[in-house]
Amino acid sequence: MSGIRGCMIMRPWGYGIWQELQRILDAEIRRTGHENVYFPLFIPLSYIEKEAAHVEGFAREMAVVTHHRLEQKDGRLLPASPLREPLVVRPTSETVIGAAMAKWINSWRDLPLLLNQWANVVRWEMRPRIFLRTTEFLWQEGHTAHVDRQDAQQETRKMLAVYRNFLEDTLAIPVLSGAKPASERFPGAVDTLCVEAMMQDGKALQAGTSHYLGNNFAQAAGIRFTARDGEKHFVHTTSWGVTSRLIGALIMVHGDDNGLRVPPRVAPRHVVIVTASNADAALNAYADELCQRLCAIRFDAHRQIVGNVDRRDLRLGEKNWSWVKKGVPLIVNIGKRELENRTVSFSRRDRAPQEKINLASDLFVSQVQDMLDEIQQNYFNRASDFLAQHTQRGLSTYADFEQAYSNDVFPRPFLHVKWCGGEQCQAQAEKLAVTIRCIPFEQSDTAGRCIICAQAAKLDVVFAQSY
C-alpha cells in the first residue's frame, strides 16, 4: 500500500503480471468483436443522478472533485476556485458511456455496439485490503448496447465464458459460474452473473461479473434506436468487468509458504539464470549463451520465452530466494561445475525449492517449453483439487450448515445446497458471515428443502464465506 489511504502502488513484478494479463484478456475481448475506447475520468453529478439504484449503490463510496485550483494562504495550500457542478471520480462508467451511446446510436444498423475500456476507477474503501479492496483500482469495463433482451443476455453469458476460460486457462484458477441472488446484484442491474474462485482459506473471491442492465440505463440516458419496423425502442445494455484484484486472487490461490507462484502464462519472466557470485568471463559467457537460446524459443502464439541473467553482487542463495519469493517458474543455477560439464542445476517453482535437478544444458533447452506447460497445468490441478476437496454437496439441515462453518473448520467450505429463495434465510446465513456466492446455471431438477429454514427449496445455490 502507498502512504495514500486505500491506494496501492503496483511495483514492477506485480505490474508486470497485470500487463501480461491485460495483453491476453484484451486480445480475447477484441477477438469477440469489441472495440476499445477511453472515456473521461470525471462524471458530473447530473449524469449519476439519472439512475436511482445506481446512485443508491455508489453514493457512499464516491470521491468528489469540488475545486480546480490551489492557493497559498498563511503558508498552507488550500483548495480554491469551486466548480459550479462537482465532479465524481468514476466508480464505473455506465452513465458517461450511456450519454455517448445516446448520441451515437440511431438505428438497428448501429447495434450491437460493443465497447470496452481499460481504466482506473475509484470507490472509497472504508476497510482497504491490498489488491483485493483498494480505493483506486485498475480494470476493464465492457459496455454494450443491443436490440433486445435476448441479444443482450447472450452477450453477458458470452463474456462470462470469456472470463471463465481466461481464469482457468491463463491464471490457472478454477471458478464456479452462475447468477447472483437479487441482493448481490450490481446497482442498476436486472441480472448479475459472476465467476467465483476459492482462496486457500476456503473463502470465495468474486473474480469477475457480467451484468444485464435491461433498459434501466437506456431509459436514464435516453439511448433509443429505430427498429426495422420503424418504431423507436430503448436499447438493452450490458456491462462486465474484471479488476486488478485478479492479482490478489493469483497470490491467494497459488502462493505457498515461500511466497508467490506465478503461472507461466502471466509470468513477467519464465526463467532466471542465477550465476555464482565469483563468476568469471567464461561463466558469464555460458550464462548469456544459455539465456539467448532460451529466449529464442516461442512460449506461445504471442511471445517468446522471457529470461534473464541475474549477476547481482550477492550470494547465490540470496539471489535464488529473491526469485523463489517472486514466483518465477524456473530458476537455473550455474557455477564452475555446470560450466565444465555443460549442464545446468535448476529448480521448478511447482516443486520444493531445495529440489535441484541436474540436466545437460541442451536437454534443458529442449525441455523448457514442456516444463513450463507442466507447471501451468500443475498449478491448475492443485487449485482444482483443493476446490473439490473443500466443496460439500448434499448437506440438508441447518445443523449441517452450522457445523460446516464452525470455528474449527479450516479451510472454510463451499456448500452446494438448496435454498428457499427467501431473504430471511440469507440474513440468517450472514450471521455466520456466509452468503450465497452464486446460483449455478445448471440446476438439479430434484425437489428438496432449504438448508436454512427447511421449507420447500426453489434453487440450488453455493454458500461460502467471502472477501
Next chain:
Amino acid sequence: MSGIRGCMIMRPWGYGIWQELQRILDAEIRRTGHENVYFPLFIPLSYIEKEAAHVEGFAREMAVVTHHRLEQKDGRLLPASPLREPLVVRPTSETVIGAAMAKWINSWRDLPLLLNQWANVVRWEMRPRIFLRTTEFLWQEGHTAHVDRQDAQQETRKMLAVYRNFLEDTLAIPVLSGAKPASERFPGAVDTLCVEAMMQDGKALQAGTSHYLGNNFAQAAGIRFTARDGEKHFVHTTSWGVTSRLIGALIMVHGDDNGLRVPPRVAPRHVVIVTASNADAALNAYADELCQRLCAIRFDAHRQIVGNVDRRDLRLGEKNWSWVKKGVPLIVNIGKRELENRTVSFSRRDRAPQEKINLASDLFVSQVQDMLDEIQQNYFNRASDFLAQHTQRGLSTYADFEQAYSNDVFPRPFLHVKWCGGEQCQAQAEKLAVTIRCIPFEQSDTAGRCIICAQAAKLDVVFAQSY
C-alpha cells in the same frame, strides 16, 4: 470532446492508434532498461507542497478531491463527508513516486532506479482543445534516480533520443530537438529537453519532454543513498513523458482535405476490403480469401498485417469515403469484374483517393508490404520537406523577424537565428505570439547578433509560434 468540460472521449479509431503507439513505445522503454509500475491517482497536498517551484507551476490547474461521499438532500445530490486532507488528482507524479523512491533506495547498488508508468493525468485547462490540450489526458511518465548529475543527464538525453526516433520512425513526424530556455522549463526542473514538431500551419507542437531535475525532488522527498565511499548523498532524478496529444500531432501533420492519414506503423488497420453492396456468395468468398492471405503476411517484428472486409449494407462510395476519412493506408474495392479477373482495384491513402490502381490479386498480395513501407516513408518525406520549406536560417534583424511573422505569411515559419539570452527579448517576441521553442544541441561557433535586440548573441535558437 465529451459533455464534460475539457475532457475527451477517445473513440475506437483514435484509441486504436493510441494502443499501437503505446505498444511500440512501451517496448522501447522496456528495452532501454525501464520497468513499468503504477502509482496512485491521488496525491495528498502535503506531498505537493514540498517542492516550491512545482507547487507554483501546477497550483493553478489542479483538480482537488475534498469529499468521499454523496448525499441526497432536498432531491439533490451533494458532496458529503469531507476529507481531513484534500487530495489532488495527479497532474504528474514526481512527488508521489519520489516518496516511494525515498523508501526503496538505500545504497548505490539500488541505482539507477528506472521506472515508467502509463497513466491518466489531470491539468485543469482554461482553453481546452481536442487532443492537444485536454483537462484529462493519457501519457507515459518515466521517473528515474541516479548516483550523479552525469548519469542523470545521460538518461535525459537517451530518452529524448528514444522519443525522436519514435516520432520519426513510427509516427513519420520529423522533429527538432534541444533544450528549453529557462522560462519554459518544467516546474522544478534544472533542465528541460524537448522534441518539437511543425504542424501544417507552421506552428510548433511540443511532442515530448525530458527533464533533469537535479536534487530538487530528491531533497523535497528525502531520496538519499549511501555511496561507495560510505557517505550519504541525494540522488539526481529525471522525468520524461509523451502524451495522447501525439494523436493530435499525427492528425495535424499528416491530415489532408479528405481527412486523417495514419502512418501504417500505428494504423489500427492497414487495409480494408470494400465489397460492392450487391455482393453475392462468390464475391464474399473472394473477399474473405484475399483478407486471409493479407492477414497472414508479417507487417513487422511485432504484428501481422491487419485487414478486414467491409460488407456493410451501404453504397460502395459511401463505404470507401468512411475509410478515406479515417486514413486507412490501403482501400481495396472488389466487384464482379475483379472477381472474374482475379484482380483488385485499390487506392493508396498517400495518393489521391480517385486514383484507382488495378492489379492481379496475387501481385497485390506480393507487393502489399512494400507499398505499406512506401506509404510510411512518403508521409515522413512529405513532412520533412514541409519542415525544410518553412524553416528559415540566417535572418539577422528585427525587421526580418517582424516580416517573417507578418499576417500574410502562412504557414508560419520556424526561424533558426541567434539570441542574446535576455528575457526582455523573449517578451518582445511574445508580442508576436512567438516563443523560443528550443536551443538546438548543435550550436554554431560563429559570433553574431541577437535577432531581437542586435546585441551580441549567446545562443543559436529556434523561434516559432506554438500550440
